[in-house]
Amino acid sequence: MLVNLQQSIKRQYELLARQKDTELKALLLQINPHFLYNTLGVISALSAQRKHEEVIDVTESLGQMLRYSLKLDSSLASLSEELQYVRRYVNIVKAYYGDDIAVEIREGPGLAGVQVVKFILQPLVENAVKHSRKAGNDEPVRIEAAMEAGVVRVTVSDRGAGMTPEQVARIVAEAHAEPDMLSSDGRHIGLRNVLARCRLSYGDAFRFEIRSAENEGTAITLLLPETRR
Numbered sequence: 001m002l003v004n005l006q007q008s009i010k011r012q013y014e015l016l017a018r019q020k021d022t023e024l025k026a027l028l029l030q031i032n033p034h035f036l037y038n039t040l041g042v043i044s045a046l047s048a049q050r051k052h053e054e055v056i057d058v059t060e061s062l063g064q065m066l067r068y069s070l071k072l073d074s075s076l077a078s079l080s081e082e083l084q085y086v087r088r089y090v091n092i093v094k095a096y097y098g099d100d101i102a103v104e105i106r107e108g109p110g111l112a113g114v115q116v117v118k119f120i121l122q123p124l125v126e127n128a129v130k131h132s133r134k135a136g137n138d139e140p141v142r143i144e145a146a147m148e149a150g151v152v153r154v155t156v157s158d159r160g161a162g163m164t165p166e167q168v169a170r171i172v173a174e175a176h177a178e179p180d181m182l183s184s185d186g187r188h189i190g191l192r193n194v195l196a197r198c199r200l201s202y203g204d205a206f207r208f209e210i211r212s213a214e215n216e217g218t219a220i221t222l223l224l225p226e227t228r229r
Contacts, residue, residue, distance in 0.1 A: 042058060061092050079114045079115070085119075087105070111145055117201045128157070129141055137160060151224065157217065163212040163213075171191060175195040206222075207223040208220065
């Protein structure tokens with residue numbers, strides 16, 4: 001009986017692990033296709049204008065982003081890789097909007113070798129850029145990463161339109177729902193996706209903060225347990 005019980009527990013554990021991996025990969029694939037379409041359109045327009053250097057720059061950035069995106073052998077990557085992915089994204093977005101877009105990245109000490117869940121920063125930066133532009137605010141989007149007592153603290157902030165307390169409360173409530181219950185519609189799909197993947201990966205060790213006010217902007221902080229290779 002003891003052997004049968006152990007085998008049953010092992011099977012259940014393996015089943016849950018496979019289910020978790022499947023859910024993570026499904027959420028990873030919820031990528032905004034408009035970004036790819038828009039980027040290809042920009043490359044076409046730059047080519048028509050014979051801006052060869054810009055075409056090369058944008059194409060290389062897109063290629064590196066796609067290479068990173070297609071590596072699904074692990075749901076983790078180094079924080080430095082995540083930040084480099086964001087830099088490439090920003091490089092492409094600047095080809096859309098020019099100098100209207102500014103993103104500042106600040107990395108604190110002690111972060112070398114830190115591993116995080118993949119694709120948790122770019123969706124937040126994308127939202128921040130979008131809402132900053134809508135608000136007509138030219139202040140830069142800021143990414144701040146720091147290590148605090150064994151916790152990796154990453155904040156993405158903007159001075160965009162902000163959210164109402166009701167919107168913030170709804171996102172917080174949805175973040176504690178089952179991932180397959182999260183809506184794939186709405187203006188905050190990127191944020192919902194990020195929170196769902198972090199919760200699947202870190203469980204109760206994951207925490208987050210949302211500070212937002214209408215017409216003042218939004219700051220989203222991810223509090224991740226320290227994970228290293």
